[in-house]
Amino acid sequence: MSQKVTVVVMACQQAVPDPALFLGPLEKAGLRARVVLEPCSSKVEVFQMLRTLAGEADLLWVVGCPEQVCLLVEGSFRMTKRVAHAQDYLREIGLEPERLGMVQLPAGNQEILAATLSDIQDRAQALGVNPARAGAPLAKEQP
Amino acid sequence: MIIGTRKPLEEIQEMVKKYDRILLAGCDTCVAECASGGRREVAELAAALKMAFRLAGAEKDIQEASVDRQCVHEFLLDLVEAGQDRDAILSLACGAGVQALAHHLPETPVFPALDTQFIGETAGRGLWLENCRGCGNCMLGLTGGICPISRCAKSLLNGPCGGARAGLCEINLAREIVPEVPCAWLQIYDRLSALGELDRLLELSPPKDWSHGDAAGPRRVVRPDQQA
Numbered sequence: 001m002s003q004k005v006t007v008v009v010m011a012c013q014q015a016v017p018d019p020a021l022f023l024g025p026l027e028k029a030g031l032r033a034r035v036v037l038e039p040c041s042s043k044v045e046v047f048q049m050l051r052t053l054a055g056e057a058d059l060l061w062v063v064g065c066p067e068q069v070c071l072l073v074e075g076s077f078r079m080t081k082r083v084a085h086a087q088d089y090l091r092e093i094g095l096e097p098e099r100l101g102m103v104q105l106p107a108g109n110q111e112i113l114a115a116t117l118s119d120i121q122d123r124a125q126a127l128g129v130n131p132a133r134a135g136a137p138l139a140k141e142q143p
Numbered sequence: 144m145i146i147g148t149r150k151p152l153e154e155i156q157e158m159v160k161k162y163d164r165i166l167l168a169g170c171d172t173c174v175a176e177c178a179s180g181g182r183r184e185v186a187e188l189a190a191a192l193k194m195a196f197r198l199a200g201a202e203k204d205i206q207e208a209s210v211d212r213q214c215v216h217e218f219l220l221d222l223v224e225a226g227q228d229r230d231a232i233l234s235l236a237c238g239a240g241v242q243a244l245a246h247h248l249p250e251t252p253v254f255p256a257l258d259t260q261f262i263g264e265t266a267g268r269g270l271w272l273e274n275c276r277g278c279g280n281c282m283l284g285l286t287g288g289i290c291p292i293s294r295c296a297k298s299l300l301n302g303p304c305g306g307a308r309a310g311l312c313e314i315n316l317a318r319e320i321v322p323e324v325p326c327a328w329l330q331i332y333d334r335l336s337a338l339g340e341l342d343r344l345l346e347l348s349p350p351k352d353w354s355h356g357d358a359a360g361p362r363r364v365v366r367p368d369q370q371a
Binding site for chain 1: 151152153183184186187190191193194195197198199200201202
């Protein structure tokens with residue numbers, strides 16, 4: 001990767017009480033990372049996901065709790081629906097939907113956390129810089 | 144309310160590709176309720192268009208704005224002002240809003256980002272049903288509050304056709320519809336039966352006078368008491 005990949009994580013603060021859980025390992029892996037703590041993953045709207053990918057992120061991950069333990073009862077369910085809708089939008093745009101990921105992470109579950117971090121690093125490696133975000137080199141203009 | 148759905152992104156992109164400064168104009172009433180043209184959807188589409196154009200090698204200056212009602216002159220003025228220095232406007236309102244905006248900005252191209260679908264009801268989360276055709280001559284008083292013009296596939300006025308099966312309209316046989324479309328006339332019968340007013344069905348409705356509907360050109364309502 002010639003340019004540092006930026007990963008934004010929007011996380012329910014019940015699932016991720018400390019941003020360092022993501023920040024530390026991702027920065028150690030050579031990625032630029034930002035964690036936005038949310039009161040619930042359902043607070044992440046589709047327009048926020050798209051804006052984040054258009055503005056700063058090469059990869060965006062939304063982290064919620066498992067549906068059965070969601071503090072707002074159906075928050076994680078709604079998050080799943082919204083991520084799917086945003087991924088449909090990305091397909092229409094012509095951008096890889098894999099740039100937007102999600103996980104339902106039980107608080108304190110080290111195994112799922114490690115798998116998620118590994119997944120993020122693999123995708124960063126595979127996808128590289130998001131050609132559709134602000135500041136990325138423009139593709140050659142088409143007629 | 145008016146139900147609209149967003150056009151495919153490719154179609155929208157094609158309409159505005161030759162313009163550099165574009166205003167996305169939302170409407171925060173009907174089309175916000177059906178999640179297609181309110182300020183959230185404006186923000187979604189703005190981000191999506193920026194990304195789609197970048198992938199095509201173009202950087203666009205896209206602004207966002209939204210008003211409570213794009214079809215009402217007083218509300219529209221903010222958009223007219225915001226559109227003054229724009230090369231083109233993409234409206235996320237219904238067709239009435241798009242035309243109102245175009246009327247007030249005669250020198251700026253205005254494009255529709257939505258397909259206006261119908262007058263409908265929010266029947267559940269993510270479900271909008273057509274239940275009014277704006278026929279101009281409402282007969283809901285005769286049919287227990289269930290409209291046979293919009294909810295019967297054949298718009299029959301005096302009872303069902305022979306196609307209903309298990310309470311469902313026969314159009315369900317032609318293609319998969321989720322949720323299935325019930326037979327409107329069965330619904331009317333059940334409703335009048337529950338109200339104890341089945342005798343209403345003994346009154347035959349005469350052929351409908353469609354001249355009150357959209358068959359006689361653009362309609363207008365004039366209320367002198369409301370005029371300036």
